Amino acid sequence: MNSVYLDYAATTPCDPRVVEALRPYFYDAFGNTLSPHAFGRRSRKAVEDARELLASFLGAQPTEIVFTSSATEANNHIISGVARALKSKGKHLVVSAIEHHCVLEPAHRLIQEGCEVTFVSPDKDGIVHPEAIEQALRPDTILIAVAHANNEIGIIQPVADIGRIARERGIYFLVDAAQTVGHVPVSVADIACDFLSFSAHKFYGPQGVGALYIRKGVECAPLLLGGDQERGSRAGTLNVPGIVGMGEAVRLCRPLMSDEMAAQTVLRDRIINVVLKEIPGAILNGSRVSRLPNNVHFSFEGITGEDLVAALDMAGIACSVGSACTSGQLTPSHVLKAIGLSDARALGALRVTVGRWTTLRDVDYFLEQLKLKVKQLRGP
Numbered sequence: 001m002n003s004v005y006l007d008y009a010a011t012t013p014c015d016p017r018v019v020e021a022l023r024p025y026f027y028d029a030f031g032n033t034l035s036p037h038a039f040g041r042r043s044r045k046a047v048e049d050a051r052e053l054l055a056s057f058l059g060a061q062p063t064e065i066v067f068t069s070s071a072t073e074a075n076n077h078i079i080s081g082v083a084r085a086l087k088s089k090g091k092h093l094v095v096s097a098i099e100h101h102c103v104l105e106p107a108h109r110l111i112q113e114g115c116e117v118t119f120v121s122p123d124k125d126g127i128v129h130p131e132a133i134e135q136a137l138r139p140d141t142i143l144i145a146v147a148h149a150n151n152e153i154g155i156i157q158p159v160a161d162i163g164r165i166a167r168e169r170g171i172y173f174l175v176d177a178a179q180t181v182g183h184v185p186v187s188v189a190d191i192a193c194d195f196l197s198f199s200a201h202k203f204y205g206p207q208g209v210g211a212l213y214i215r216k217g218v219e220c221a222p223l224l225l226g227g228d229q230e231r232g233s234r235a236g237t238l239n240v241p242g243i244v245g246m247g248e249a250v251r252l253c254r255p256l257m258s259d260e261m262a263a264q265t266v267l268r269d270r271i272i273n274v275v276l277k278e279i280p281g282a283i284l285n286g287s288r289v290s291r292l293p294n295n296v297h298f299s300f301e302g303i304t305g306e307d308l309v310a311a312l313d314m315a316g317i318a319c320s321v322g323s324a325c326t327s328g329q330l331t332p333s334h335v336l337k338a339i340g341l342s343d344a345r346a347l348g349a350l351r352v353t354v355g356r357w358t359t360l361r362d363v364d365y366f367l368e369q370l371k372l373k374v375k376q377l378r379g380p
Helices: 017-021 038-058 073-086 103-112 132-138 159-169 240-278 305-314 334-338 343-347 360-378
Strands: 065-068 093-095 116-120 141-146 174-177 195-199 212-215 282-284 297-299 349-351
Touching: 017 093, 017 240, 038 065, 038 159, 065 297, 065 343, 073 141, 073 174, 073 195, 103 116, 103 174, 116 132, 116 195, 116 240, 116 349, 132 159, 132 240, 132 334, 141 159, 174 360, 240 297, 240 360, 305 360, 334 343, 343 349
Parallel strands: 093 116, 093 141, 141 174, 174 195
Antiparallel strands: 065 212, 195 212, 282 297, 297 349
């Protein structure tokens, strides 16, 4: 039986070259970065080399990069940290209604603590319009949070336009770039963001390590307290192997990105064209234009996404209904509801994401099995 992985938005395989780069830092160069001896100095240099790679990749300064365990930690850090640091200025946040739960949940916690949050809905194509963000702003707004690209339907947001509005109004801007760093060009200067979060495992690096861009001069209280790591921004012994792996993953992405974007766009468009033409009752969710090169998201009438994912899994194909972080929930996706889908259509969703090692043969096998499984699940 074939084995085809089409869930790259959930996590990517660690590139073998990344594994080789980080391997020595488990057993040879294993020192604590704060230790004063040679072992510590070697680890510290490796971390700073990775920091410089990430900063250059994003158009930032090395001192503006803070290493974390994940984008989830980074987003929690900023939402709670800005609220604490700017409580004398205001208690209002503007958040897109289709953010990942690692943004929505801390935002809801702030509401319980006395803050106010305006959730801005996208249009039917999944686009959060800058005008809608601007209309939601108030004199006491302290933070705007909009993801660069949605993790479920893959729609790329006009974050540069939102960033300009935020900068003109003197409001901090958080961009969750977990789905875009390493896949499409990301420049903190072009976006005009104050904070940007991402995770290594989304672009062929190891799991359990992420990073956060914090623009020089902004105010944000730390989330983790204890040691002096990361210049006081984030306490805790650094994950040196993970950080080295993330740096290597970024180094590999830079020369590959353009070709990978082109190749994945071809595969993505083949999937869209065949499914919409050959499977009755199939609907593409979100804009066909403002979409990540590797993301396709459908709804299928008359079946549930959970049943379809299970059926495809039996054929050796790994897909998902949406975010891996909410897998197993039987309620309709908040993202799909926000763009106006009915419960039935939202529950019939399937997310397909291709990646570095996806081939045309993989895609054609998937399409063959998808047509078969949809027909079987619908019955006579």
